[in-house]
Amino acid sequence: DQQVKQNSPSLSVQEGRISILNCDYTNSMFDYFLWYKKYPAEGPTFLISISSIKDKNEDGRFTVFLNKSAKHLSLHIVPSQPGDSAVYFCAPSARRSNYQLIWGAGTKLIIKP
Amino acid sequence: EAGVTQSPTHLIKTRGQQATLRCxxxxxxxxxxxxxxxxxxxxxxxxxxxxxxxxxxxxxPPRFSGRQFPNYSSELNVNALELEDSALYLCASTPLGLTTDTQYFGPGTRLTVL
Structure with missing residues (x-):
């Protein structure tokens, strides 16, 4: 039972344009959503998060949107830069239950020059 | 400040052996x-x-086990290794308290089972 789905294994975007990464979830108990970024041969690093009481959170070039009714969130990166090329993981959690994160399979973002 | 460290970086074992990973x-x-x-x-x-x-x-399965030491470092043990145990094993840490979900990751240990 896949509770978290990132349906695009990879995404290619031109430098300077907007990158949109999507994540769908099924568990309505999720109340906190994190995005992590992973470069090859490194562990994931925290990027941005959003609580279920919000529908948008912005941090510089990164914005996360949450649509609770559709159980969908998206990460927008604008403008996209070469250093953004990485694998992006969506990781929701239900804070009421042991704070265990459930990870999506990841989307590999490739920024083309 | 040092980040999360893991050892070894790579580990090659054969089926049935045991692997110990550290964090x-x-x-x-x-x-x-x-x-x-x-x-x-x-x-x-x-x-x-x-x-x-x-x-x-x-x-x-129970053949995956571990422990945490008094200095908070940790070991992951995998017994009776199977081919499908080949993977990257990542360790993450968080500060004391249950109010944060932000985890800080190490670079991982690449385990290969032959």
Whole structure:
């Protein structure tokens, strides 16, 4: 039972344009959503998060949107830069239950020059 | 400040052997999480230790076990290795307290089972 789905294994975007990464979830108990970024041969690093009481959170070039009714969130990166090329993981959690994160399979973002 | 460290970087074993992976959390962090990332898959939660106790366990067989030491470092042991145990094993740590979900990851140990 896949509770978290990132349906695009990879995404290619031109430098300077907007990158949109999507994540769908099924568990309505999720109340906190994190995005992590992973470069090859490194562990994931925290990027941005959003609580279920919000529908948008912005941090510089990164914005996360949450649509609770559709159980969908998206990460927008604008403008996209070469250093953004990485694998992006969506990781929701239900804070009421042991704070265990459930990870999506990841989307590999490739920024083309 | 040193980040999360893991050793060894790479580990090659044969079927049926045992593997021991080690993790040192960020100084001041008391919680340690272990994840398995098989090729092409997301991170699968293995184990969570806090203050020396196992707090939660993922859907893995009992041959995956671990422990946390008084200095908060941790070991992951995998017994009776199988080919499908080949994966990247990631360790993460969080500070004391249950109010944060932000986990800080080490670079991982690449386990190959032949």
């Amino acid at each position: 040192s959390p960020i100084s001041g962090h008391t919680s340690v999480y272990w994840y398995q990332q098989a090729l092409g898959l997301g991170l699968q939660f293995l184990l969570w230790y806090d203050e020396g106790e196992e707090r939660n366990r993922g859907n893995f």
